[in-house]
Amino acid sequence: MIYVKWENKIASNALWSGEISNLRNKEHVAEQVSQFVKNGDTIGIGSGSTSYLALRKIASRVAEEQLDILAIPTSKEAEMNCSYLGLTTTSLVAARPDWGFDGADEVDDQRRLIKGRGGALFAEKLVMASSPKTYILVDESKHVTKLGEKFSVPLEIDPRAVHIVETALGDFPCEEVHLRMAAAKDGPVLTEAGNFLLDAKFHHIGNDLEKELSAIPGVVESGLFIGYSVEILTV
Ligand SMILES: O=C[C@H](O)[C@H](O)[C@H](O)COP(=O)(O)O
Helix, strand or coil, X not given: CCXXXXXXXXXXXXXXXXXXXXXXXXXXXXXXXXXXXXXXXXXXXXXXXHHHHHHHHHHHHHHHHCCCXXXXXXXXXXXXXXXXXXXXXXXXXXXXXXXXXXXXXXXXXXXXXXXCCCCCHHHHHHHHHHCCCEEEEECHHHECCCCCCCCCEEEEECHHHHHHXXXXXXXXXXXXXXXXXXXXXXXXXXXXXXXXEEEEEECCCCCCHHXXXXXXXXXXXXXXXXXXXXXXXXX
């Protein structure tokens, strides 16, 4: 059994979340990121399909050139992927990344991001906030003129705060909000920290929204990434 979800998708030619079938172009960006790896680096490892392609390339370079690197994964899935590909992992408790890479669900022309389709936004933000630089790997479909035009903003919340947060969102330019439900189990999605995810659609996303959302009691983190040190690499 191949337990790495993205390997199954690659093997069956069924391409991932963005439904973009341009594997060759994604491979090109993955190759580019793999060339940034230097011996001795500690690297923040993003979650999702695009990050996985980069991780594969990095793992090949590490094996071929016998590089000594440490990986800080942003999810259990990324951690499993690192193990599967033979990369040694550490955590933010023990190390800080020299740099990192990750995917995104939306990117605007000010390099503001929405992330969290896969529910990994909390650890992704911790790793990005710890890293001097993060490469964001996206295809053209992720570029938007108005942030939030395609995706809702995921909010990781303590389950006890579901009503508090829903009520508080009434004071925001929020069109609709949904509790994210699991696809292969009954009930809501539970994050790796045992929290719920609310997907909130906003009319307007100002630069203060990330901080304003974090100030709501019960909000653990949002999938808005504004003002981080990121470089966008587009396939
Ligand atoms: O929680 C998931 C992450 O934020 C992903 O990095 C994001 O959803 C992009 O994933 P993909 O590269 O599969 O489109």
